[in-house]
Structure formats: C-alpha cells, structure tokens
Amino acid sequence: MCSLEEEALLRLEEVFSATLARVNSLVLLPLLETTPEPSDPQGRECLRLLQRLHRSSQRLWEVTEESLHSLRERLCHQDTVGLESLLLLQHAERIVQVHVEYIESYTSCVVVQAFQKAAKKRREFWRGQRKALWQLLPGVSSEASVGTALAQALREPLAHHVQQYVLLLLSLGDTAAELHRTRELVVHAATLFGNLQSFLRQALDQALATQALWHSLSSRLRDVLCTPARRLLQDSQDVPVTVAPLRAERVLLFDDALVLLQGHSVHTFDLKLVWVDPGQDGCTFHLLTPEEELSFCSKAPQDRVVWQWKVTQAVCQALRGKKDFPVLEADLEPSEPPTCRCMAYTFRAEGRLCQATYEGEWCRGRPHGSWESRGPESRRALPRGTLKWPDGRNHVGNFCQGLEHGFGIRLVPQGPEDRFDCYKCHWREGRMCGYGICEYGTDEVYKGYFQAGLRHGFGVLASAPRAPQPCKYTGHWERGQRSGYGVEEDSARGERYIGMWQADQRHGPGVMVTQAGVCYQGTFQADKMVGPGILLSEDDSLYEGTFTRDLTLVGKGKVTFPNGFTLEGSFSSGAGKGLHTQGVLDTAAFPPDPSSTRKRQLGVGAFPVESHWQGVYGPFRDFVSAGCPGDEQEALLGFHVQNSRELRKSQEYLCCERTQPEPCADRMEGILDELLLHREPRALRECLRKALSNSLHPLGKLLRMLMLTFQATYAGIGANKHLQALAQEEVKQHARELWAAYRGLLQVALQRKGQAPEEDEDTETRDLQVHGLVLPLMLPSFYSELFTLYLLLHEMEDSLYSQGIANLSLFPDTKLLEFLDVQKHLWPLKDLTLTTNQRLSLVRNKCFLSATECLQKIITTVDPREKLEVLERTYGEIEATVSRVLGREHKLPMDDLLPLLIYVVSRARIQHLGAEIHLIRDMMDPIHTGGLCDFLLTALESCYEHIQKEDMRLHRFAGRWDPREPW
The missing domain is CATH 1.20.900.10 (Dbl homology (DH) domain)
Structure with missing residues (x-):
C-alpha cells in the first residue's frame, strides 16, 4: 500500500x-x-x-x-x-x-x-x-x-x-x-x-x-567591479579592518577577488593567487599575492578571525571553481587551500617583470616549480613555468621564490628580421649561472659557463662557419670578457693564437701559429706582440729578437738556419722593400743535429701546462668538494638538449625536450655506488672504461670537454710540429686530472656510506696509476690530433726510413739476410717451401713470417702498453724461430738480435714508424723504464735509424749482386 x-x-x-x-x-x-x-x-x-x-x-x-x-x-x-x-x-x-x-x-x-x-x-x-x-x-x-x-x-x-x-x-x-x-x-x-x-x-x-x-558605490566603481556572477562575502564597513601598506579606505571580499578601494584607485587581487599567512599576534594576519604582501589588522580579535576565515574559505572556493554547498558552513574551521597552485598572471608593477605573463606553478605568492620534482605523469601534463613579455621575450624553465632558478630556456628577439637570441642555460636567482648554450641571432654560438648572467669560466664562442670573418675562441672568461688561458682561431687570416688573455685582448705570454707554418712566441699586450720573441719557420729556421706590433722583424736579433749558419745583427723592413739586415753571418759553426733542429718546441716554458684549462677542472673540483649534489650535476658539467635550430621558436623547443632518463640525484647516487663496488685493479679498469665512454657520467663529461679543448688547440691550423711537446704534456696533465677526479668521487662515495676516506696517495703511486691505468683509457680520445703532430715532427726522418724500406724490399729474403750480416746458421731455410722453378735466392717475405705479422699489429692499437706488448711478442717470435732452426732454446745477444730485428722491420713495412716509436717512448708507463720493453724499444729505435742510413751501402751491395746468380 x-x-x-x-x-x-x-x-x-x-x-x-x-x-x-x-x-x-x-x-x-x-x-x-x-x-x-x-x-x-x-x-x-x-x-x-x-x-x-x-x-x-x-x-x-x-x-x-x-x-x-x-x-x-x-x-x-x-x-x-x-x-x-x-x-x-x-x-x-x-x-x-x-x-x-x-x-x-x-x-x-x-x-x-x-x-x-x-x-x-x-x-x-x-x-x-x-x-x-x-x-x-x-x-x-x-x-x-x-x-x-x-x-x-x-x-x-x-x-x-x-x-x-x-x-x-x-x-x-x-x-x-x-x-x-x-x-x-x-x-x-x-x-x-x-x-x-x-x-x-x-x-x-x-x-x-x-x-x-x-x-552604495559610484557609477565609475560599479562599472569596474560589477559582474552578475560576483557575490559580496564581506565588507569592512560591517566588520572593520585596516590594510597595510596600501591604507585602503574600504575592503571588499568577493567570491572571486579581494578589492581594496583607495580614493579613486581600485586594487583587485584574484583569490586564486592569494595565500593566507596567519600573523603572530591575535589581531593581524597577512595575505601574500604575486606583487604585494598585505597586512590585515583589526582592533578586535574576533573581527580578525572573521576576515581570516572568510578569506580562506573564499580562496578554497575560487580554486575549486564552484561555490561551496552550502555557501558557508557554521563551522569556523575552514579547509586549507593548497600551497602550490598552477595559474597564469600578468605582472603590473614596474620592474623587470612589468607586463610579463607567468603561467605555471606558484608557491606562497611566487613563481616556484621544478621539473625534476614532478613525477613522470605531471611532467607530461604540465611543462614548467613560462614567462612571456610583450616585446617577444619568452622564458621556460624552473623557478624558485619568484626568480628563474635551475634549467631554463629564454628567447630574446633581435631586430625586425624575426631573429632570436636563444639561451639554454642554468639560472640562479634570476640570472644565468652554471653551464649553458646560447645561440645568438648573429648565428654565433656560445657553450660554456656563466656567473651572474655573464660568461664566466670555461666557454667556447664560435661564429657561423659561413660568416664573413669566421672566428672561434675556446678558453676562460671573466665577467663576460676573455681572460686567462685561451685559444682563438681566425680562419679568415689563417691564424691561431694560444696563450693568455685579459679584458678581451691577447695579453701575456702566447704562441701564434699560422696556416703557412710560421710560428711566433712572445709576450702580447693589447692584442699585439711586444718586446723580444721567437719566430720558427716551417723549414726550422729560428729567429730570436724583437718584433713590431704587426709581427715583422725589427731591431736586434739572431737567425739560426737549419744548416747551422747564424746571422746576428739589426733587422728592419719597409713597405714593399723586403727585409734589410746589417750583421754577421757565421758559417764556421758546427752543423747542428738535424733532429734537434726539427724538435724545437714552443709553449712548454711560456705557460705551465697545469694552468691551461683550470676553467674546465675548477667546476668539477667544486662539484666534488660540495659532495656531488645531483641537482647541480648539469649546471656544473653540462647537459644534453635537442640541438635543432629549426625548433628554436616552436612550443616543443620552449618546453625543452632534453634527454633525461632519470632524475639527476638518483643517477648520481648510482654512479657513486658503482665506484664503491669496483675498486679492485681489474674491476676498476673496466669501471673507468665505462665511465669515460659514458657521456652522462661526470668523468665522461669531463673527458669530452677536455677533448674539445685539445681539438681547438691542435687540430686544423694548430696542427704544427712545433707544438708536439706542449700537446704531449697536456695529455699527461689531463690524465692526472682525470685520476684526481676519480679519487674525489670515490672519497664522496665513501663519505656518503659513512666509511673512512682513503689516505692520500704518494707521488709514485699516483704516477703509476695515471700512466698504467688512466692514460691508456683516455689516450684514444686524443690520439688522432696527437699522432698528427708526431707525424709532422718526424716527417723527414720517416721519409728517409720509407726510402730505406723501399730499397730493402728489392732484396729477396736470402740476399737481405746476407746484406744485414745475419749469421747463416740462424737462417730459417728449412721453413721455406719451394714451388716449381723457384730458387731460394728469389724467395720474398717468407723468413721470420710469424714475427713480421706480429710486428705489423703495432699499428692496430693506440695504447702504448699494448704496443710494447706487440714488440715483446715479436721478440718472442724471433727467438722461437731461431730456437727451432738450432733445435734448442737460444737467447739472442744484441749483436744477433739487431740484424734480425732490422730484417723483420723491413719486411713489416710499418708506415710512420718514427712517429710510432717516439709516441710510445713519450707516453709509456715509467714502470717499463730499464726493463725488457725499454730494451726492445731501444733496439727498435736502432733499427729505425739504421734503415735510414743504409742508402749508400745498399747501392754498393746491389751493384755486386746479380739476381740470376744461384745461392
């Protein structure tokens, strides 16, 4: 029913x-x-x-x-x-x-x-x-x-x-x-x-x-404030309250805005961007807004409670986007609005943000948000804070307490041609600080460090390749100017300057290398060379004396020619008149050793190699001394970012799609844990190899920056034989710094795990680790440029050696063994298998074949240690062949070894052997000094020199030898 x-x-x-x-x-x-x-x-x-x-x-x-x-x-x-x-x-x-x-x-x-x-x-x-x-x-x-x-x-x-x-x-x-x-x-x-x-x-x-x-309001105020959906929640005429610092005559709280009336002025504050901050006493509370901090004060505590409660409720309601149901509860405990919000706001007050619109995360009245702090889902849904100015400037990035802080990208329009300066940098308190990449509207690109908004520390500034006067500077900066050690390449003039700078000018000791092969070394002041200096020409002629500011010889000086002659006197030159001199030509001096003449080197004594790239080492040391904080890893060591210039003005570019597989802090923690797990020698070698090959590892990033400096100094115009010693010392210094960097990371890892730090190494132990462990691992990164310098330095020697090899290759095996005075009982004739109509006297490239093939592997590696091992195995193959011929184990004395080794070297036909030998000698581990490897390398050097000097003997011997004569 x-x-x-x-x-x-x-x-x-x-x-x-x-x-x-x-x-x-x-x-x-x-x-x-x-x-x-x-x-x-x-x-x-x-x-x-x-x-x-x-x-x-x-x-x-x-x-x-x-x-x-x-x-x-x-x-x-x-x-x-x-x-x-x-x-x-x-x-x-x-x-x-x-x-x-x-x-x-x-x-x-x-x-x-x-x-x-x-x-x-x-x-x-x-x-x-x-x-x-x-x-x-x-x-x-x-x-x-x-x-x-x-x-x-x-x-x-x-x-x-x-x-x-x-x-x-x-x-x-x-x-x-x-x-x-x-x-x-x-x-x-x-x-x-x-x-x-x-x-x-x-x-x-x-x-x-x-x-x-x-x-109750004037028509002007009513026109400004009245909207049908707006509702009055509280009026200061009903519940009195005063507001500082604006000293409003009347305060109106609506469901969407807080309005302060001050004479004819109306101050409106969007409730979505209002934060309530309770005061310390019973009659005051504060409101935080993007541009103002307002203090609400009332004579009666209950009046303050009413205003604070109603403002808090109104803020919550505005953020929810709908009215409360019911509108106001009887309960005086309002819900707390969230501290972090995502909103858009246009700044009105005078200052750097005037008329700029910020859209992104806020916290307590200030733009505040970090990409790394969000989860994967929020990263995709909500990029980061975005600032846009009416003049076309855009900034997308992280913010902290109202200022750009962390990684960010800024576009700044330049001129009416739709060209932009693009800054992809780390920011600190509103200014660029840390590592950054800046692409300018002039097509110049700067990659390096900033401080307080200016280039500071290590950085590379390069003009566009097709610029009218292409130029590239790699080196240190101070307060936006080139200062300290740096390298500048002027492609238009075909010059490269290596040395010291001050206030954007060459100042202090430096070396100038030209594309024509002429080198200058001296002291520069205000971009010009002054006082005494050195000039080295491509044919190894040496001038020591004074220069004019345009690098022409003037005043007293001395010229040393490659043949040992010297010319000492006064030099002068005029426009179109050539070089004039008055002096003494000395032809009675003994001819110098050609090798020593060719090995005149520049830069080694001018500026210590330890001071070259402090702008690269310094940030890493600071990073380690700070305990390797993950959030600073990119700012100090660089970052990876899309580098497509076509995306510069697109929204995808502004959102900065960087390759960031995992948060930096987590990645840094994993790196340090990895170092602790691999401290035994074999495991350490593999660990360092992986670290140096990984562009996201601090050691890998450091190595790549050092590679960049090395290429900027010694590749292209800088590939000059007179810089070989400087380059060699620089590579060794990089190895020492990389080992020190590893040690620093290890100490941080131990400290984080609460373990006792390792004791400091003595010099001998450090050198052994540097040459035996780090140098072989990092040398491949510098080998191409370094070996080119060795090739240039030993070009003449290698040319004589190549001619000697060509002459020796005319001999069949038995004639060559006879010519080299190899004792006949050591000849491996029984290893030779003759074909029809073939005589022993015509057999080529068969004797000591295993040793020859072994020695040829010396060019398949860049590691000096592995090259020495190849040489040692070659020696073993020679002795094994001789022992087989004699039918017993036999140790070769030096008198027997040297001619056999010359035979093997001549048959191996290794190109540029002189460059290979000298690189091994310069870069090998000191532990091998005085040992078997040192002895074999010395024997190889003797073979190399012997082959260069065999030309006349070869012709005399060849004149007595008839190829038709049977053995």
Missing part, C-alpha cells in the same frame, strides 16, 4: 509542475517577448541573464515532470516497483544540481536588478498583467512594485517547494521500510535537499547584499 508521504510527494510535484508552467507563461515568456534587443551593454547583459533563467526554468520543469512520472509509476505498480525507483531518490544529485543552476541564474538577475529594469521598460504592459501576476502571489502586498512582484513570483514557489521536499523526505525516512538501501537513499536525499534549502537562503542573502553594495 502506498504511504501518505508518497501521495503527498505526488501532489507536491503536480502543484510545482503546474506552477512552473504558469510562471513560464505569465512571467518568463512575457519578460523575454516584451524586452526588445537593447543597444546598451547593460541592457544586453540583462537580456542574456533572463534568457539563461528561462533555460534553467525549462530544465527544472522537465526534471519535475520526470520525478512526477516516476511517482505515478510507483503508485501504479507498487507491488513490483520499490521505493528506490523514485527519481527523487535514485538521482537526487542531478535534481539538486538543476535546482542550483536555477538559483544561480535567478540570483544573477537579482544582483543586477534585471526584473526591475525589464518592468520599467514596459511599465504599461505589466500594469495590464497586474491581476494575473498577483494571483500567483496571494500573499504579496498590492503596494509592492512590479519588479518586486516578478522577483517573488520566480522565487517563492521554488523556496516553498524545496521546504516541502525536506519535510516529506524526513517523514518518508521515518516510515520507510527497514531495508537498509532504501533508508540510505531517503536519508541521503533529505540531506541534499536540506543543504539546498540552506544554499538557497544564503545565495539570496548574498545576492541582496551584493545588490545593495552596487547602489
């Missing part, structure tokens, strides 16, 4: 549906039909609000009809249909939401007095409708205005209907069946409509208070 409450609900829905239909026909439709399209903005706004109210009323009528239909179905089929089938219970949230939309539409009309304005425009029409209108509202006084009557006609039926809903649902809950699910639905619906009743009452109060506020 149907309950009385259900029948009452049915009658209530029927009456409300009929009332809505009457209100629609008697009020809403006439309002819309009798309101012509106005020409003023306010009139158009009122019409838009009335149209919105009409649509809300239609949806409210439709949902009432649906509820009525479900009630009738229940009454007709009460035996089969349960109470929970009622739309009022099953979809209570949707029904309440429709009511809320109607209430919001209605209150917006109330705020701007849309009913009064509409009635005023068609006063005569509504006078004729007075009787019908008053029939809807029997309780309304006939003295009420038409506008008031219209407002009540659209409000009172709804208020009465919601009140009856609450009463009937509460009664239905008491009489409902004991089914738990049904009772839950009824109680839930009663609660929702109870809150709706409270919401309606509070929304009407706010709308009336807001309407009264607009009447």
Whole structure:
C-alpha cells in the first residue's frame, strides 16, 4: 500500500509542475517577448541573464515532470516497483544540481536588478498583467512594485517547494521500510535537499547584499567591479579592518577577488593567487599575492578571525571553481587551500617583470616549480613555468621564490628580421649561472659557463662557419670578457693564437701559429706582440729578437738556419722593400743535429701546462668538494638538449625536450655506488672504461670537454710540429686530472656510506696509476690530433726510413739476410717451401713470417702498453724461430738480435714508424723504464735509424749482386 508521504510527494510535484508552467507563461515568456534587443551593454547583459533563467526554468520543469512520472509509476505498480525507483531518490544529485543552476541564474538577475529594469521598460504592459501576476502571489502586498512582484513570483514557489521536499523526505525516512538501501537513499536525499534549502537562503542573502553594495558605490566603481556572477562575502564597513601598506579606505571580499578601494584607485587581487599567512599576534594576519604582501589588522580579535576565515574559505572556493554547498558552513574551521597552485598572471608593477605573463606553478605568492620534482605523469601534463613579455621575450624553465632558478630556456628577439637570441642555460636567482648554450641571432654560438648572467669560466664562442670573418675562441672568461688561458682561431687570416688573455685582448705570454707554418712566441699586450720573441719557420729556421706590433722583424736579433749558419745583427723592413739586415753571418759553426733542429718546441716554458684549462677542472673540483649534489650535476658539467635550430621558436623547443632518463640525484647516487663496488685493479679498469665512454657520467663529461679543448688547440691550423711537446704534456696533465677526479668521487662515495676516506696517495703511486691505468683509457680520445703532430715532427726522418724500406724490399729474403750480416746458421731455410722453378735466392717475405705479422699489429692499437706488448711478442717470435732452426732454446745477444730485428722491420713495412716509436717512448708507463720493453724499444729505435742510413751501402751491395746468380 502506498504511504501518505508518497501521495503527498505526488501532489507536491503536480502543484510545482503546474506552477512552473504558469510562471513560464505569465512571467518568463512575457519578460523575454516584451524586452526588445537593447543597444546598451547593460541592457544586453540583462537580456542574456533572463534568457539563461528561462533555460534553467525549462530544465527544472522537465526534471519535475520526470520525478512526477516516476511517482505515478510507483503508485501504479507498487507491488513490483520499490521505493528506490523514485527519481527523487535514485538521482537526487542531478535534481539538486538543476535546482542550483536555477538559483544561480535567478540570483544573477537579482544582483543586477534585471526584473526591475525589464518592468520599467514596459511599465504599461505589466500594469495590464497586474491581476494575473498577483494571483500567483496571494500573499504579496498590492503596494509592492512590479519588479518586486516578478522577483517573488520566480522565487517563492521554488523556496516553498524545496521546504516541502525536506519535510516529506524526513517523514518518508521515518516510515520507510527497514531495508537498509532504501533508508540510505531517503536519508541521503533529505540531506541534499536540506543543504539546498540552506544554499538557497544564503545565495539570496548574498545576492541582496551584493545588490545593495552596487547602489552604495559610484557609477565609475560599479562599472569596474560589477559582474552578475560576483557575490559580496564581506565588507569592512560591517566588520572593520585596516590594510597595510596600501591604507585602503574600504575592503571588499568577493567570491572571486579581494578589492581594496583607495580614493579613486581600485586594487583587485584574484583569490586564486592569494595565500593566507596567519600573523603572530591575535589581531593581524597577512595575505601574500604575486606583487604585494598585505597586512590585515583589526582592533578586535574576533573581527580578525572573521576576515581570516572568510578569506580562506573564499580562496578554497575560487580554486575549486564552484561555490561551496552550502555557501558557508557554521563551522569556523575552514579547509586549507593548497600551497602550490598552477595559474597564469600578468605582472603590473614596474620592474623587470612589468607586463610579463607567468603561467605555471606558484608557491606562497611566487613563481616556484621544478621539473625534476614532478613525477613522470605531471611532467607530461604540465611543462614548467613560462614567462612571456610583450616585446617577444619568452622564458621556460624552473623557478624558485619568484626568480628563474635551475634549467631554463629564454628567447630574446633581435631586430625586425624575426631573429632570436636563444639561451639554454642554468639560472640562479634570476640570472644565468652554471653551464649553458646560447645561440645568438648573429648565428654565433656560445657553450660554456656563466656567473651572474655573464660568461664566466670555461666557454667556447664560435661564429657561423659561413660568416664573413669566421672566428672561434675556446678558453676562460671573466665577467663576460676573455681572460686567462685561451685559444682563438681566425680562419679568415689563417691564424691561431694560444696563450693568455685579459679584458678581451691577447695579453701575456702566447704562441701564434699560422696556416703557412710560421710560428711566433712572445709576450702580447693589447692584442699585439711586444718586446723580444721567437719566430720558427716551417723549414726550422729560428729567429730570436724583437718584433713590431704587426709581427715583422725589427731591431736586434739572431737567425739560426737549419744548416747551422747564424746571422746576428739589426733587422728592419719597409713597405714593399723586403727585409734589410746589417750583421754577421757565421758559417764556421758546427752543423747542428738535424733532429734537434726539427724538435724545437714552443709553449712548454711560456705557460705551465697545469694552468691551461683550470676553467674546465675548477667546476668539477667544486662539484666534488660540495659532495656531488645531483641537482647541480648539469649546471656544473653540462647537459644534453635537442640541438635543432629549426625548433628554436616552436612550443616543443620552449618546453625543452632534453634527454633525461632519470632524475639527476638518483643517477648520481648510482654512479657513486658503482665506484664503491669496483675498486679492485681489474674491476676498476673496466669501471673507468665505462665511465669515460659514458657521456652522462661526470668523468665522461669531463673527458669530452677536455677533448674539445685539445681539438681547438691542435687540430686544423694548430696542427704544427712545433707544438708536439706542449700537446704531449697536456695529455699527461689531463690524465692526472682525470685520476684526481676519480679519487674525489670515490672519497664522496665513501663519505656518503659513512666509511673512512682513503689516505692520500704518494707521488709514485699516483704516477703509476695515471700512466698504467688512466692514460691508456683516455689516450684514444686524443690520439688522432696527437699522432698528427708526431707525424709532422718526424716527417723527414720517416721519409728517409720509407726510402730505406723501399730499397730493402728489392732484396729477396736470402740476399737481405746476407746484406744485414745475419749469421747463416740462424737462417730459417728449412721453413721455406719451394714451388716449381723457384730458387731460394728469389724467395720474398717468407723468413721470420710469424714475427713480421706480429710486428705489423703495432699499428692496430693506440695504447702504448699494448704496443710494447706487440714488440715483446715479436721478440718472442724471433727467438722461437731461431730456437727451432738450432733445435734448442737460444737467447739472442744484441749483436744477433739487431740484424734480425732490422730484417723483420723491413719486411713489416710499418708506415710512420718514427712517429710510432717516439709516441710510445713519450707516453709509456715509467714502470717499463730499464726493463725488457725499454730494451726492445731501444733496439727498435736502432733499427729505425739504421734503415735510414743504409742508402749508400745498399747501392754498393746491389751493384755486386746479380739476381740470376744461384745461392
């Protein structure tokens, strides 16, 4: 049987549906039909609000009809249909939401007095409708205005209907069946409509208070502040409060903004960017905004509580994007708004951010957000903070307390040709600091370190390859200027300067290398060479004396020619007149050793190799001494970033899609753990090899920066034989620094694990590790440029050697063994297998074949240690062959070994053997000094020199030898 409450609900829905239909026909439709399209903005706004109210009323009528239909179905089929089938219970949230939309539409009309304005425009029409209108509202006084009557006609039926809903649902809950699910639905619906009743009452109060506020303000302020959706929450005229430092005359808290009125000035603060900071005393609290910090003070503590509570609630509501339901609870404990928010804001105050728009994360009134601190999902959804200025500047990156801090990219427009300066840098407190890459609109590119927004530390500045005057500087910077040790390459003039700089000019000791092979060394001042210096020509002629500022010989000097002659006197030159000299030519001096003449080297004594690249070593030392913080790894050691210039102005580029497989802190922790696990010699070698080959490892990054400096100094124009010693010493210094870097990382790893640090190494132990472990691992990175210098330095020797090899290759094996005075009982003739019509005297490249093939492997490696091992195995193959020939084990004395080794070397035909020998000698581990490897290398050097001097003997021997003569 149907309950009385259900029948009452049915009658209530029927009456409300009929009332809505009457209100629609008697009020809403006439309002819309009798309101012509106005020409003023306010009139158009009122019409838009009335149209919105009409649509809300239609949806409210439709949902009432649906509820009525479900009630009738229940009454007709009460035996089969349960109470929970009622739309009022099953979809209570949707029904309440429709009511809320109607209430919001209605209150917006109330705020701007849309009913009064509409009635005023068609006063005569509504006078004729007075009787019908008053029939809807029997309780309304006939003295009420038409506008008031219209407002009540659209409000009172709804208020009465919601009140009856609450009463009937509460009664239905008491009489409902004991089914738990049904009772839950009824109680839930009663609660929702109870809150709706409270919401309606509070929304009407706010709308009336807001309407009264607009009447109290001047028309200018009303035009600035009035919007239909805005509601007044608190007025300082009702609850007094003062605000510093603005000293506002009146404070208005709306549901979307805080407004301070100060004379004719209006200060508006978006609540989404307002943070409430409780004060220390009972009468003050603070509001933090992007550009102001406001102090709210009241004489009574309870007034401060009201303002703080209402502001906090309003901020929460603004961030949620919808009004609270109900609007304000009776509980005085508001929910806490989040400290971090993502919003957009345009700065107005004068300063560097004036008119700039920031979009991104905020914290306590300041842009604040870090890419690394977010998870993978938020990284994809929310890039980072973005700053955009009206002049076209853009900055995307990390922020800390309102300043650019961490990695960021900035685009700065340059000129009207749509060209940009692009800065991909690390920032600290708003200025570039740490490693960065800057691509300028002039097509110049700088890669290096910054400090306080200026180039500072190591960096490379290169012009475009096709620039009219291409130039590249690799070296140290101070406060934006080239200072300290650096290398500049001027491709247009075909010159490279290696040396000291000061205030963007060459200043101090330096070396100038030209493309023509001429080298200068001396002291530079204000970009010019002054005082005494050295000039070395490509043919090894040496000038020692003074120069003019344009590097021409002038004054007293001395020239030493390659043949040992010297010319000492006074030199001068004029335009187009060549070089003039008055002096003494000495031809009586003994000819110098040609090898010593060719090995004159520059730069070694001018500036210590330890001071060359402190701008590279320094940041790494600072990084290690700071404990290897992961968040500073990129700023100190460089980073990886997309390097496509076509993407410079695209959004993908601004979002900076860098290759970052894992957070830096986690990666650094793994690197340090790896070092602790591999400390045994064999494991350490493999660990260092992997580290140096990994561009993301600190040691790998350091090695690549050192490679860059080495190529900038010794490749191209800098490939000059007179720089070989300087390059060799620089490579060894890099090996020492890399070992020190490894030791520093290891100490940090031990410290993090709470283990005792290792004791400092003595010099001998350090040198053994450097030459035996680090140098072989890092040498391949420098080998190409370094070996080129050895080739140039020993070019003449290698040319004589090649000619000697060519002459010796004319001999068959037996004749060559005879020529080299190899004892005949050592000849491996029994190893030779003759074919038809072949004689022993004509066999080539068969004797000591295993030793020859072994020696040829010396060019397959760059490691000096492995080259010495090849030489040692070659010696072993020679002895093994001799022992087989003699039928017993035999140790070769030097007199027997040397001619056999010459034979093997001549048959191996190794190109540039002189360069190979000297590189091995210079770079080998000192532990081999005085041992077998040293002895064999000395023997190889003797073979090399012997082959160079065999030319005349070969011709005499060849004249006595007839190839047709049988052995």
